[in-house]
Each structure stands twice: as C-alpha cells, then as structure tokens.
Amino acid sequence: MMTGFWTSMRRDLVLATRHKSEWLTALFFFVMVTNLLPLGVGPEVSLLRKIAPGVLWIGALLSTLLGLQRLFSSDHADGTLEQMALSPVPLAWLVAGKMVTHWLVCGLPVVLMAPLLGLQFDLPSRSLGILVLSLLLGTPILSAVGALGAALTLGLRGGGALLSLLILPLYIPALIFGAGAVEADMAGISPQGHLSLLGALLVLSVFFSPWVTSLALRIALE
C-alpha cells in the first residue's frame, strides 16, 4: 500500500520536474494577481493592509485551480488511470499520492512566496507568520477538495470551466477562515479559533477526499 502511495507521489514529482512550465505558470499567476491589486487600488497603506489577507488568499485559491485541470486528465488520456484502477493497491492511496504531489508543486511554493508578497501590503511581521500558518493549513484543503472536482469533471468537454464553477464554492469556508485568521490577528484578536476550524477542515478533507475521489474516478472510467 505504501509502495503504491510513494510511487504515485514520486512519479508525479518526476513528471513535474520535466514539465516545469506548468507549475511555474501557477506560481507566476499568484505573484501577478497579488501584485496587480496594489497597483490598481493605489498606495494607501491602511487600505492595503485591510485587503491583504483576502487578496493573498484569493490569489492562492486561483493559482491552485490552474494545476488541478491536469491532475487526472493526462493519466486518463494515456490509459495510466485504467492501470491505476486495476492495481491491487487501493485507488484511494494512489490518488492520495497524486494529491500530496499537487500540494508540493502548487501549494507549497505559494505558502513560501506569501510572506514576501505580504510585505508589499505592509503587513506586520506577526501577521505574516499567521498568514503563512493559515496558508500551510489551508492549501492542502484546496488540493484535496480540488482533486474531487477534477475527478468529477474528468472527460467532460469544457471541464475546465465547470471545474471552477464546481470547486470555487467549496473553497469558501477555507477562504473565510484562512483570511479571517490574519484579519483577526491584525485586529488584535487571537486567530486561534479560525486556525482551529481551518485545521478541522484540513483533517476532514484530507481524510475523505482520496476515497470519494477514487469513487468518482471509477465512474469516469466506466
């Protein structure tokens, strides 16, 4: 079981290193979106501080969406997904491996970039720490829930647009609690409640998503 999980993870990592443009695009998109907003609304410090958590979180959310469309589609097209479904290893474990790689490739760079971008919004250093923490808890939720959406829209024409419509509403709780944690900290309230709820969402989605996603994939394969 673990062999299957590690292989599935390593395989996608190797593929990501051969296809650098894909995840670099997502990261660049995140940087651009979060850079454009301050340019658009002007250099008023109090306003920038106020919108910073929301902007950074929305940027993270949209950039993970970019990598999701290809999460299963290329494996579906070349028949690898069939072989995965036939593996004696439960499909959920192989799917979990792919999710972890998606987070490592699309989520983790965003988390690492966020404090640097947060500086542009004049976030105090304590809030930057909370921002990183909230993204660290939140971005795996985006990968886990997004994988389910990718599986449900697999093989559909115009699946990309449908994926966004399907998944973005499900991202709302993560967005509210993630951005809320940073806002709370800036307002001088303890962000612990927000972070705890984010943690609960993380546990819930990481636990159930591989299993439900594997069921959706089996339907797509029939």
Next chain:
Amino acid sequence: MLAVAQLTCQRGERTLFSGLSFTLPEGQWIQIQGPNGAGKTTLLRVLAGLVQPREGTLTWQGQAVQECRAEWQRALLYLGHHAALKEELTPLENLRFSLGLEAFPVDESALMEALHRFGLQEREHLPVRYLSAGQRRRVLLARLLIRPAQVWILDEPYTALDVHATQFLSTVIEDHLERGGSAVLTSHQTLGLRPGMSIAL
C-alpha cells in the same frame, strides 16, 4: 480458472452482448472475434473489472470476483488500447513506475532484459516521446515479461508491431500458456499460436 456466466452488457440503449458464458481453464486462450463496435473491448473491460456488467457473474478460482477483487487484480494483467506510457519518461522509468503503482517489487536487471528482449536496446533512456508507435507498443508489452500474472487480457496486442515483434509476442504468449497461464485477446490478425477457443460477438 476464470468462469463467466450469463454476462449481459449494455452501452446506453444498445445491448452489446447478452447471455455470454464461457470458462477459461489454465493453459488455454480465447480469441474474441467480431466486427468493429461489436463490444470486444467492453467485454475485456468487464473481465478486468473496469466496467460493471448489467447482468451475469464472474468467478475466479471458484469465488465471485467482487469478493476477491484484490486477488483477481493481482492475478490479472490488462493491457488496453492505450499505451499507458508517459511521453516525458523513458521506457525504463515507465516500467519502473507501472510496477511500483501495483506494489510489485522492481528488479532493475529484469526491466532491462525485458526491454532488450522486445528489441529496445539503447532506447531505455530515451524519452518515450521520441519512440515510434510500434516501439511504444513494445514498451507496454515488456510488462508481460516482468509483471507476474496468471491471466493476460490483451486488447489488440499485435497492433503496430512489425513481423519480427509479432512473432516474438506469439512466443511470449505461447510460453505463458506453457507455464499454465491463460489469456484472452482480441485481434484481427491470424496468430501463430496453438489452437485456442474462439468467441464471436
């Protein structure tokens, strides 16, 4: 032994086949025949467990396949239409990952030997993108030599192969049958194999 009883399969409104029954004993092979669109691939996918039949049962070693899914998946090797290869990876990496995804131990020298036997010397480290259709097919077929399985389910295995590779594949299948394995295949070509059973759809 694989036994199929009263298998019925529908695709949309159309019934592809109904009341299909056969058994596949060890050391035997079955050729599925029929015109394009008759449901040959669907039958293979039903046997592999990718598609649920509308009616009918599949039994493996006397047990319903639903009850011994993991054992059946371990005993079966299904090679479909698609090459199931990643273009960015080399043949060697492709084989290594395909074994790993099924949690089979990887023996590097066996991988090399399998590729060599299928005539892919000096192509082991070339990304699959640079290989021809026939060569890609050979990389896929090399799995027959390294992934242990009792039942081979092969969808058009001879597609895109040259004369030499066709003959070699026939000897590989013949060896498999000799060792007590069994095979189900769809093919339009005449095969240089021992006489087997035949099912027409």
